[in-house]
Amino acid sequence: MRTDPPGPHHEWLDDEAGPVVRPYAVTGGRVQPASGKFDLMAFVVAGPPDEGPQPPQPEHRAIIAAAQRPVAVADLAADLDLPVGVVRVLLGDLLATGRISMYEPPASRQFPDDDILKAVVNGLRAL
């Protein structure tokens, strides 16, 4: 079954996301998260300011303010005290309008190399 979401298509939301309407999310509407997309470990960074129209919702602007440096989706949701599903919808809006860039984590099953694992072990020991 294939149902394209309405509006501009972007690859970060799949069929499961359902229709994405901005006020619908931030006014307490519910949305089914796009499983496996907008990963909790994906990082987002706000683009240069003053490009294009200002995003409509205060939550959008809060995300941009929080993403001046790279920030993980999970951190955003926790920092803004918003459900992950809502944050994903808002991020979708910002992506569609070019206000943020998104960096997906490496694909599943691709483990980091030994140097990284050693750094983690040493870092944990030093905590």
Next chain:
Amino acid sequence: MDSGRSDRIPVALKILIAGGFGVGKTTLVGAVSEIRPLQTEEVLTDASVGTDDLSGVEGKQTTTVAMDFGRITINDDLQVYLFGTPGQDRFWFLWDELAYGALGAVVLADTRRLADCFPSVDYFERRGIPFVVGVNCFDGARRYSVEAVRSALDLDPDVPILLCDARSRQSGKEVLIALVEHVAQRQGDPVRTH
């Protein structure tokens, strides 16, 4: 827009903290990291998941699930994220997303209710996700040997088992270190098919 921006994207590793309800997952995450609640707002689908029709979304029940979530900053370029898996069976649907791309998992066990961790062990075994078992030694609980727990859980010999105290930062660190070292040892090993 990559040019001119000095902020690099850190490497972020995800570790799951699993185990039965009340086994000490929240305690462990809080002991080793700055813990924060993470809300996920999930649609509870009925049995007909495979035939989902988007037009029915508005009629579905949703629920807010709070997960434990912690971050350990190793350095500016390397962060470890801990996610406590929801302990109730009806939230299994969240696990696949959490497990996606995970470095590995810690399965916490309580010897008074060892069976509570069976589903977690099964889950990670079937998906080939590296895990270690941390036996949380509660006050008053009878101590069992590591080998007795291994036998009771029917674990492969290479799966590390540690006795731990989820309240202790040092103990929690040791469990996490054991997991990362276990992952490192498995590097290059073909993923076994059970």
